Amino acid sequence: MKYCAFLRGVNVKGTNMKMADVCQVFKEAGMQDVSSVLASGNIVFSSDKKAEELKKILEKAMSDHFSYEAFLFIKSHEETGIFWSSIPFEKKDDMHIYAFVGNPGVENILMAEFEAASKTEDEKAEITGGIFYWQVPKGNTLDSSFGKVLGKKSLKDQLTSRNINTFEKILKKMN
Structure with a gap:
């Protein structure tokens, strides 16, 4: 496989x-x-x-x-294909979209953290099919309130994230 x-x-x-x-x-x-x-x-x-x-x-x-x-x-x-095919946001030139790969249930932890965080205009999150997706304006990823949450030590063994464009490249390599 x-x-x-x-x-x-x-x-x-x-x-x-x-x-x-x-x-x-x-x-x-x-x-x-x-x-x-x-x-x-x-x-x-x-x-x-x-x-x-x-x-x-x-x-x-x-x-x-x-x-x-x-x-x-x-x-x-x-x-891996589901991460690419389930993107809930429209791709835009001025936005990054990230999908989070992690342990079962981590999407709910991420949504709670996202809801508690301050957000920029157009910053969104959605869970689709058990996958947490985050849309953030380009240039704001690391500076955003939610972006800072992702560096928490308590989450280090729970998840990793990738820009959705990375999933497209991975799928091309897998085919």
Whole structure:
């Protein structure tokens, strides 16, 4: 089965790694057809194992190799497609749209945080099919009240986010 591993915290805040090295770790852990998409920690690969087992194997392999506490989320080809096909917002040149990959139920935590945060004009959030989507004006992602919430230590093992354009690139690589 084809999968994508979405790594959290790669190439930010001092956790720097080359995607070629990450791909090599995946290969050494027994994954096939391994390739990366962008430098933000998206690894496409094939395996006969189930996602839950792959998460444990790959987090340990990454943690051991790079000497950091690795967090990643595994989605099948079909599940990855849903992130792209379920976008609730119209794409606009002046907006970023993010989708959040995470543990079951994290979308409700994110919505509660979003509702409590101050917002810019046109900043929106919606849960569609159990996926939390966030629309924010370009240039405001890190400065927004909700953007600051995403850096909370209590959420670090719960989720990671990607711009929806990244999902399109991942799906092209998976096909």
